[in-house]
Amino acid sequence: MQDAPEPPLLGCDSCGLVSLVDPGRPLPLGAQLRCERCHHALRSEKPQSVQRTWACVIAAAVLYIPANALPVMRTTSGFENGEHTLLGGIHELWLDGAWGLAMIVFIASIAVPVLKIAALALLAWSVRKAPRWRRLERARLFRLIEVVGHWSMLDVYVVVLLGACVRFGSLASAHPAPGLLAFAAVVVLTLFAAHSFDPRLIWRDPPPHG
Amino acid sequence: MTRAENSLAVCERCGKAHRWTLLEPGETARCTRCQAVLGRGHRLGIETILALTVTALVVFGVASSTDVLTVSLGSAHVATTLPGAVLAAWQDDERLIAIATAATALVAPALFIALRLYVLVPLALGKVPAGFGWCVRALHQAGRWSMIEVLTIGGLLSLVRLAALADASPGPAMFALGLLTLLFAAIESAGLRHLWWYVP
Numbered sequence: 001m002q003d004a005p006e007p008p009l010l011g012c013d014s015c016g017l018v019s020l021v022d023p024g025r026p027l028p029l030g031a032q033l034r035c036e037r038c039h040h041a042l043r044s045e046k047p048q049s050v051q052r053t054w055a056c057v058i059a060a061a062v063l064y065i066p067a068n069a070l071p072v073m074r075t076t077s078g079f080e081n082g083e084h085t086l087l088g089g090i091h092e093l094w095l096d097g098a099w100g101l102a103m104i105v106f107i108a109s110i111a112v113p114v115l116k117i118a119a120l121a122l123l124a125w126s127v128r129k130a131p132r133w134r135r136l137e138r139a140r141l142f143r144l145i146e147v148v149g150h151w152s153m154l155d156v157y158v159v160v161l162l163g164a165c166v167r168f169g170s171l172a173s174a175h176p177a178p179g180l181l182a183f184a185a186v187v188v189l190t191l192f193a194a195h196s197f198d199p200r201l202i203w204r205d206p207p208p209h210g
Numbered sequence: 211m212t213r214a215e216n217s218l219a220v221c222e223r224c225g226k227a228h229r230w231t232l233l234e235p236g237e238t239a240r241c242t243r244c245q246a247v248l249g250r251g252h253r254l255g256i257e258t259i260l261a262l263t264v265t266a267l268v269v270f271g272v273a274s275s276t277d278v279l280t281v282s283l284g285s286a287h288v289a290t291t292l293p294g295a296v297l298a299a300w301q302d303d304e305r306l307i308a309i310a311t312a313a314t315a316l317v318a319p320a321l322f323i324a325l326r327l328y329v330l331v332p333l334a335l336g337k338v339p340a341g342f343g344w345c346v347r348a349l350h351q352a353g354r355w356s357m358i359e360v361l362t363i364g365g366l367l368s369l370v371r372l373a374a375l376a377d378a379s380p381g382p383a384m385f386a387l388g389l390l391t392l393l394f395a396a397i398e399s400a401g402l403r404h405l406w407w408y409v410p
Contacts, residue, residue, distance in 0.1 A: 009227045011220025014347050015406040018218040018227065037406065038343040044225065077375070093371075101370060104363070139223065139244040150357045153314060157364030160311050162371060163302060164295035165281045165378075167288050172375060176304040184310050195354070203224040203243065 014040035049198040053124045056193035061117050063182045063189065070179030073159050077172045085179060086110065086155060108154040109183075116152075116190040119145050120197060127201045135202055142199050149194055152187040156180060219248055254400050256408065260330045266393040267323050269386050274316060277381030278365055281372055292316060292383060318356035322394065325349045333408045342409065346402055353402075358394055362387040 008021040012035035019035065019042060033042040046052075071083035084092070086109050093102040119141050126133055159176050166174035219230040219239075223246035233239055233251030241248050254262075277289040290298070292315060300308035325345050332339040339345065365384050372378035 009218065009220055011222060011225070011227075013222065014343065014350075016219065016222070016403045017406070018220050037409070038346075040343065040347070096374060098370060101367065105367065136244065139246065143223075143246065150314075151360055153310075153357050153360050154364050154367065156307065156311065157315070157361050158368050158371065160295050160299050160307060161279060161290070161365060161368040164290040164298035165279045165288050165368075165372070166375070167298075168283050168286050171286075172283060175302050176299060176307055181304065181306055184307055188310060199223045199244070199246075200225045203226070 010042050010044060012038060012040055012042060014038050045200055045204075046196065046198040049196055049201060050124050050127055052196035053120060053193050056189045056196060057117055057120045057124065060113075060186045060189035060193065061121075063186045064113060064117065067113075067179055067183035067186050070182060071177040072155065072180040072183060073162065073174055074177045075166070075172075075174045076170060083177060086183065089155070105155065108151045112148050112152045113186055113190060116145055116149060116194070120190065120193045123197060123202070127204075131204065131206045138202050139199060142194075142197065142202070145194055149191055150187075152190070153184075156184045156187065221246055221248055249403070250399075250401070252400055252404060254396070256330060256334055259326075259397060259400050260334055262393055262397050263323060263326045263330060266390060266397065267327065269390050269393060270319060270323055273383045273386035273390055274320075276383045276386070278383040278387075279368060279372070280379050280381055282377040283375075289381060314355055314357040315361045318352050318354075319358050319390070319394070321348065321352040322356050322397075325352060326397070329405065333405065338409055346405055349402055353398055356394065358387060359391040362391050 009018050010021050010033070011018050015035060015038040017035055017037045019033070021033065021042075034040065035042050068086055071085050072089070073084040075082040075084065090102050090106050090109070093099075093105060123138060123142060126138060159174075159180050162174045163176050166172055217230045218227055220227050221241040221244060224241060224244040226241055226243045228239075228242065228248060230249075233249060235251045235253045237251040239248040239250070240246065274292050277291055278295065280287065280289040282288075293312075296308050296312045296316065299305075299311060325348055329339055329342065329345050329349070362384075365380070365387060369378055369380055369384075
């Protein structure tokens with residue numbers, strides 16, 4: 001691929017068709033450019049991308065506390081009642097000798113959400129405050145977040161499946177507990193945050209002051 | 211605003227324009243600025259993708275109607291299907307969890323398959339279905355929210371956790387989920403942009 005000159009070319013987010021936007025003719029107020037082929041709105045960036053990202057990231061960070069502090073699963077076996085937190089579940093796997101699995105669950109449930117919240121906060125902050133800093137690395141970081149993002153749903157599925165098949169009355173049973181809802185909300189919010197962030201902002205130069 | 215020449219491609223990740231040249235099958239073009247993938251030369255044609263999607267429909271039917279896990283404790287047996295697990299979470303008053311699970315494990319994969327069939331069958335016959343643009347955008351969302359591969363690992367993980375407590379074995383749906391993970395990866399590798407090339 002070769003570089004093309006930088007005329008006001010906009011690619012359609014939906015179908016990829018490239019349109020030439022005439023900068024000499026500003027649009028009337030309230031009008032929206034549309035792709036000629038698929039009629040999807042043509043934009044140079046997602047509307048309010050940074051604000052939306054911040055809103056989701058902050059909400060996710062707040063909910064991360066009850067997600068880890070509250071139990072995600074209640075169990076009954078014999079006459080014992082147990083409550084399991086995310087970290088507790090990983091600890092049990094580790095004690096059982098299932099180190100590989102413990103690592104997988106640790107990465108999916110603890111490392112990925114923390115990494116996502118921190119990375120999205122860094123991306124949203126740097127767009128405004130450090131626009132020229134390590135652009136290529138930030139672009140790569142965003143792509144990494146998009147790939148690993150949904151793996152955090154792992155623990156939600158495990159608890160739902162265990163809750164459905166451990167149903168032996170007082171002998172043994174498992175049920176989802178309130179922490180799971182907070183955790184699922186963290187996962188969904190970080191996914192929304194990643195969808196809200198527009199990586200094109202990483203490459204935009206700040207407007208000159210004055 | 212005018213349609214720019216067809217030989218241009220704009221990187222969706224950073225907005226940089228590139229001159230587009232046809233890619234050989236298996237070749238990958240990357241953005242010269244942010245190194246994101248601009249496009250791939252496709253090995254799979256539209257008929258192949260259609261065949262894979264029909265296969266995925268059958269496998270999804272198995273995955274959503276048969277047992278994922280079977281658990282025995284003494285003389286008691288409990289088995290659960292995927293919709294059964296969602297229903298159990300709903301009855302446990304964890305309604306939002308049930309909705310999130312249903313959306314990512316059942317609805318999004320179902321749309322992923324159904325919308326693709328709706329789009330691909332007419333395209334293979336040389337026609338363009340009504341609402342094509344809307345369908346392609348909905349397919350993009352369905353692909354984003356479908357988490358079959360995570361569910362597969364989640365099922366296996368549940369099996370391991372259960373093995374400590376009772377006699378647990380995987381049902382047909384577990385194997386179907388594994389197969390569906392591979393099928394979805396193959397179908398998604400073709401992307402969605404190329405569908406527009408068939409539209410006059």
